[in-house]
Amino acid sequence: RKEVEQDPGPFNVPEGATVAFNCTYSNSASQSFFWYRQDCRKEPKLLMSVYSSGNEDGRFTAQLNRASQYISLLIRDSKLSDSATYLCVVNDPADSSYKLIFGSGTRLLVRP
């Protein structure tokens, strides 16, 4: 089983749609969770951290379900500029050097 699993997509949605991505992680002791965004041929950039109580940043909402070891990202009112690959990231709790484990990413295509 992969440490961090994501649906690779692509998710192809019209502008203005709401889209949700899911991610599962294997180690229940993980404590830090993030969503990163990676544009084509660019570096990953931190989109948002994910907190236990859930958190929102504008059109983006992240949720964490520790019992199910499940993380989600909801994007409302999709824009063309949201087209990218979204990476689910968790920390490796067994590693004191603060190693992060990256999922393979979910590709989002927003069409006009």
Added chain:
Amino acid sequence: ETGVTQTPRHLVMGMTNKKSLKCEQHLGHNAMYWYKQSAKKPLELMFVYNFKEQTENNSVPSRFSPECPNSSHLFLHLHTLQPEDSALYLCASSQIDRNYGYTFGSGTRLTVV
């Protein structure tokens, strides 16, 4: 300069060449990382340095040799690479006593011919 800077942005090298990738972070972080990203594949961790000490070498072939002279600079020395080593090489930094995630450089796109 701010953030994490990597040079060169693009590199084409022959299999017998020796080259080095450079990374510099201006964030005061205490950990630095090298990642490899091949086409349509996830990020692969190569090396981790905490406080200039290498703490992880993820079974990387010896033709890749990292160097961390101080907590702000990281190098990846390359020699006798193979065409399958062509990839995007990303440097990242973090503060290991904070859980703010990694900051990545813009990467070096390497092509081995």
